Amino acid sequence: MNEEVKGHVLAMLTIFIWGTTFVSTKLLLSDFSPIEILFCRFFIGLIALSLLVFKRFRWTGWRRELILSIVGLCGVTLYFLWISLEHP
Template sequence: MSRSPALGHLLALAVSVVWGTTYISTKVLLEAFHPVEILIFRFVLAWAILFLCAPRPQLPRSFRSELPFLGAAQQQGLNDLLVTRKVFFWGVLFTLPFCLGTGITFDLTRFAQPLMLGNTVYLGVVASALCFLAWNRASALIGPVATNVYLYLMPVITSVWDSSSP
């Protein structure tokens, strides 16, 4: 794979725009969902999409081999898609205990509303699955320091996007 700085900058900018708009989507979903529900639906959807992209199971060799994924670190020998999928799996697993005692019902009928379904798909597929892969690629192309500079655009993007929404 050739290194293309222009592609790296374009990916980092695109991801920053998407991530900057996730706050508005989350605000819409908070009208009908508990915050933990949003996280779980988002993580499960992202994991499912990533699993469909590479449907071979990646079973752990041992619990010790899974420890780096708990901190979202990468292990050598696995591609970005498999690493990202594992991180989302652990995200779901460690978010589930926060459901205890909250009265969360995971009522799927709320997805009958196109606004709720659309925002959940946007957060799970675009902002989570696709953007984390794109961010990893951008980091590989232009380096983590240059990529992370784009994070500073997110508050501006959020403010502009939110002020233009009804």
């Protein structure tokens, strides 16, 4: 499989997974608070990404990890804030 096709397949897989998270979030909101979903989703994503890219990136220190964690939490937090305001 050439690199272009591989890129398209991985992009479609990412879109599929991202799309299912919206559906699952709507279902989970009936039983869990947005903050519980936020932390579970963030933790699962952290583990999955760590396993996928562990050998590809060299360690550059805690500062970079902290910045990336803050950026990730802000994005997810803003999304769930919007959801909680939409469905009180």
